Amino acid sequence: MKYSIFSLAKAALSGHKGWTRAWRDPAPKSRYDVVIIGGGGHGLATAYFLAHEYGIRNVAVLEKGWIGSGNAGRNTTIIRSNYGLPGNTGFYELSMKLWERMEQDLNYNTMVSQRGIINLYHSDAQRDAFARRGNTMRINGIDAELLDAEQIRKELPFLNYNNARFPIMGGLLQRRAGTARHDAVVWGYARAASEGGVDIIQNCEVTGFVRDANGRVTGVETSRGRIGAGKVGMAVAGSSSRVAAMAGMKLPIESHVLQAFVSEAIKPLIPGVITFGAGHFYVSQSDKGGLVFGGDLDGYNSYAQRGNMPVMEDVCEGGMAIMPMIGRVRMLRQWGGIMDMSMDGTPIIDKTPVDGLYLNAGWCYGGFKATPASGLVFAHLLARDEPRPEAALFRLDRFRRGAMIDEKGQGAQPNLH
Amino acid sequence: MAEFSWNTQSPLGRALVPGHHGVTGTQVGVTLEEVRDISLVQVMTRRGRAAETAKAAKKVFGIQPPASPSAAVGRHATLIWSGPDQFIAFSARSAEDQFAKLSEAFAGVASLSDQSDGRCLIRIGGPRVRQALAKFCSLDLDDRAFPPGAAATTSIDHTAMNIWRGADSPDGHTTFNMLVFTSFADSLWHTILDSALEYGVQASLAHAA
Amino acid sequence: MRIACPFCGERENGEFTYLGDASPKRPNFAVDGGESPERAEDAFYDYVYLRDNLAGVMREYWYHGGGCRSWLVAERNTVTHEFISVTAAPGAGAALAARAGE
């Protein structure tokens, strides 16, 4: 059923009894052309593009819990394409362009809200690094502006300009950046993929791979039985190493917990996304009114989906350092997501050494903003067996070759990316 | 030819204002004191030389170096555990070059580093000392967990600090000694002072003896 | 989170820095007597980049930088965050130690 104000009004007359499932709930078939492991944003977007862009409709998405139960529903909903290195720049801009047409593509309001992101800088060195990045963006046709302290004061008058430990000197602004409603992205892709013929199978955990004599993957063992597959794509950020291990692979990835926080709902206070350059704090405000904020990783390997106090304190200290008027606003909820931290802070979208098995992993904190592009390029790889140009550098062997894409320059130390 | 005077300066030269701070009135819940003119020598045992180091320490200080986190008072010096097989020899600064003297005594068996200017010694005491400390020190400083003579290497404002419990003051109050990095001292003094203001603070200066 | 430093006792995790998996061992730069750089690169690639990334008990390096400055090897469950054991790195203190892992 098409969603619109008219269908809503019509449904209202019948007390909304007419609405049907947003996505079908089929029993798994014995075989699919493509099986996607992972019913998060990336897996569902991949299935959506396979069906609608590449005409491959005999597709299943297997989710061990409920769709969107992983990082898709645990992030701070920021979308942006303000990256500085070849490989990232083009890819994230492709994603931004897909965000900009998502509601119309999916006939689902994912609340893509381009209210802008400002990365504050507090030193000349930081300004220069932002200038380099901003110029890279402009050279790649992406919007970017370098603001000085006065311009920042105009945009964000409520920040701390009086007694800050690290005074605000300016910021890098991308106006087209913003936020989107994370759960809606999952549901929107699920609904559109389902309408395109994709089977979305929840509560179906993959427990192993089926391999033929040549070692090629020909299916998966699941908690709901064996499912045959022409090709299998992994989109299980947070659990990549665990699933890869079932195929005997070791990845350049560590799982780390990243905490996020939301405050009680308050009337509009913050226009867009703000990141603090001298501490670990970034914040935006949801349409419901909650301040959604976060900071750095806890720093240790974890699969626990919860963090500890030092980071909570560190994040709030950062918040109070730049916006001390939120002192009396209360933190409502705290949660943790498991980041697929790659060794250079950049994702991996590639074939694997195992025939028939394809990898989409290593998203670090970039996962949510990448959702549409990740789906498109992974679908392309699965359909064509060759990378789309935008993802050509996200290769698995880049570490062996020394072709890392290291935005932060931290090297093989995942918890520093 | 110009004359040069080499006045020494304390890192708390600005921050420390002797007298009463905090709650109005004369109430003193916490005493804060910078101890100046100190000599600190970091002694780190060389590989496999624990026995010789202990022997040398016995010879110089008349006591074994602490094997566990504690501070022991020896001849002319207090030996403060500062990590596995290492300690800080703390004494009052004197005319003779303590560092040279100790370097000789430990030659070949331990590596020494003069830290007399690398750290600043702050002594904190008073009836409310533990409440104040609880705000910037994560250790359990209860009598049972941290008796007189106990020592620890820990953090304050995310920077390292050596803390050890001294003898109780004449008026029966607990005292703790804190060694903090010189460059941080000014900043940390304010952190410590702020945490004690609600109890009333008496700040003063002392010289190591 | 609380970490029991074998030298200092139990401390809050703010005093520690995490490095990562303690299982990979640094190869010799001349694994093959320097014959083929390829093989040395393979060995180091494995050491520097590839991780088991266990969901469960793993051995890992922690640095007690906010305390006694010792490097520690902990066994910790990455699912429950529970520490099973914490021991000192071979070269902590003045102990005469063989090369790590040997």
Add this chain to the structure above:
Amino acid sequence: MSGYSQSEPLARTAPMEANVRASVTPASQSHRLRSDGMIDRQSPLHFSFDGKAMTGFAGDTLASALIANGVKLVGRSFKYHRPRGIVTAGSEEPSALVEMRTGARREPNTRATTQELYDGLIANSQNRWPSLRRDFMSVNQLFAPIFVAGFYYKTFMWPAKFWESIYEPMIRRAAGLGKSAELPDPDHYDKAWAHCDVLVVGGGPAGLSAALAAGRAGSRVILVEEDTLLGGRLLSDGGEIDGLDAREWLRRASRELASLPNVRVMTRTALFGVYDGGTYAALERVSDNVPVPDRHQVRQRLWRIVAKRSVVTAGAIERPVVFPGNDRPGVMMASAVRTYVNRFAALPGRRVAVFTNNDDGWRTVEAIHRAGAEIAAVVDPRGEAPSQYGRLVDTYDLRVLAGVVSDVKGGVDGVRGIAVTDKNGRTQRIDTDCLAVSGGWNPNVGLSCFHRGKPVWREDIAAFVPGEAPRGMTMAGAANGDFSLGACLRDGHAAGAKAASECGAAGNPGEASTSEDEAYAIAPLWHVKGKGKAFVDFQHDVTASDVTLAQREGFESVEHLKRYTTLGMATDQGKTSNINGLAIMAEASGRTIPETGTTIYRPPYAPVAIGAFAGHHRDENFHATRLTPSHHWAARQGAVFVDTGLWKRAQWYPRAGEKDWLESVTREVKAVRNGVGFCDVSTLGKVDVRGADAGVFLDRVYINAFSSLAVGKARYGLMLREDGIVMDDGTTSRLAEDHYFLTTTTAKAGPVMQHLEFCRQVLFPELDVQLTSATDQWAQFSIAGPNTRKLLQALVDPSEDLTNEDFPFMGVREVKLRGGVTARLFRISFSGEMAFEISVPARYGAAMAENLMIAGKPYGVTPYGTEALGVMRIEKGHVAGPELNGTTTADDLGLGKMMSKKKDFIGRVMAGREALTAPNRQVVVGIKPLDRARRLRSGAHVIPKGAVPGPQTDQGYVTSVCFSPMLDQWIGLGLVERGRERIGEIVRIHDPLRSEDYEAEICSPVFYDPEGVRQRG
């Protein structure tokens, strides 16, 4: 103001004690009982709500005072802006949220039920316009048929550009509740640590018993209670313990706890988080009960409590029943009605109806009667009074109705009446002004679930009880599903005693107190179907039909239900709504409640002010500050300081008449190049490296050799990460056979020290080497310029010879200074000039600066800052932070030749990988704009001349720039593809961010004195 007349009801209240006190009851307190209650009638307090002046008493909460003043309407709901009143008497309150205080202290969404009343309290209702009674936004109710769960996902999509401009701003304005302050919070916060054996959470009968047992046994106990008083439900429901009146027992228990030195009782302290390793987080409300905190006092204090064991006795929360109109002001939880009457002597209604499906609700009957009010009816689907309450029926001639409440009539002034429908569908109307509802009790399982423990369903009480709790935690009393007073006392005592003995306490825990085990029976009732909105989540306006709609659309997982309908996501975290919601979902999807499951419980248990998490660390105290030994001296010279990491460094020393920083910096550079100047470089990381194997050790951490360095010599060293990328650089000197003095960059001092310790302790434990940071021990100054030697000769003892012969370039040794101080002298140069670095113990730092000024006076010595330092290093082509950016190799920096081929060192192998040795890498070069007047800027990109800017033509960027006084133009260093092969090539400098585009020449990075004659001079 409620429409009740004053005289009539008060006449009903039989005064139980002398009326002198009553006389102080100000007239506005129309619903204040004449006596009883745990309020201090001697201390009247004045406050205002929505600008209306009212009074209450010490001991009141804002909610109890509002009730005493006859106020029913206190807020508007989130979506439909329906009128809402006070529902509970605790921190689970979903509806009575107010905006506290004003101006910089304005505080949104405060629960009136937990806010202590104080004199001068100012509270306002929120989320309404123009007024609470006439809220324009309540037109939303007209759209209610469309505003169903998730409606916004289905619309607002066309036209696309309207979202940011029209739809979203509208939604955002409507959403949110209170308004945050827009000024910095003027209050202070701090954080503290506490340690104990046994932490008891909750000061009700179970908690008190646990604390007493553990305390008597001799263990270190901390008892935290969020309320201002100990006692929990005892304060509201009384009872008899050990033959004493509950309040008397409470007094004695509190006294005993206070007498135990090993027990610490913390009231006004709410435990909100359970973290790893027995770390618990609690918030203490230190000054929320006064208008402004005392000077030197904090508003709130965040506690991290480290406990070996914890006993959680957090009680239970009474749950509502979902029926049409259940959100009307005046519909209240039955237990809350008892709390207001018994504890606060405030009467929620004159004619109270009770709607209960369980025995406990019946307690309310007696409370209401004792208060002299009337019971309109008791509605119990079970049909008759439970045996233990049978007597009430006759005593009070109760009207007991078998059925359910199927509708509530009323408006902004609250409940006027209810409709009661029996099982045959017959409906009758009852006039009432307050409906006390009890749907049963939900144990407070939250804390037990913070580590993902799943709660377990217990059929007999129709509620979830704790499952596997975090390590070291036990639950007791109502929190564990044992509701009777007797059981609470027993379980609490047992849990406390067990926890204490597990912590090694050997003392005698004493006997448990005893009380009756009153029966508790319940007939589950979740949802009364009928016309009109029946609310599940009051604050988020989630109705029963929203839940069934979600089910219809496939959002059956409880997490999907929550996210799709926003059930349980309001400030109360669904404390009163989650279980009802999933019960309705279970029914709709034909599953049992345990099958349907619960959502994940997440901290904080109750919302916590962000300021409390920051504590002292805000504004300028955000991070500690490091000062150099000459800081105060430099300040006296008028230096401008710059933050480098935590350090404050002198950036330049402006002089009168200089129009900008550039003029000052240029002057400083010229002064050095033509005469002599000095700069405090104490911030460089300094490490004492000692031990028999110190040399070998350094050979492994640096790419070049150090074991071969002669004693008395310094050498520039470069360190790689194991991945072959440059980590840090610096000069390291050999002071003795077994003693090296290593320096790092200011920025990397910490990480390098950690790395060196890793190498020492983990990678190369067989080496005899010891490391100590000496950064703070030494005050170090760079003295540079042609007159450096002259200056120094004036400063050092005449016996010291500083000639090239005796003190060659890269030489190091100790020297005596005039006045008897010994210093270390290093003949090294960052500026490219004839230069020394001199270091003395930090206590002489200020004196050294002064003496350098004296000694250099004849030569016009000039102190210079980090900017001039930077200019000179760029003129000399020395790489620094902007070039050592974590992605460059030694060869990229032009230092590839330093890499030893003879030895292993960190990073050697990985540095050889194909992509890191590719010929087209970006390498360091010099860059000079063709137009000498043109200002070069860092971050500008390098494009081939004549090429169109684009990903394919982007060949590098400018890393560092300065105005070179020597070349009299802007110059810079850059990382440029194949740069070294392109010296002399004209390229395009593309800087769209700053709308600049011009041509420049690629040149050697060494702009000045390429042969290095001057530094050897």
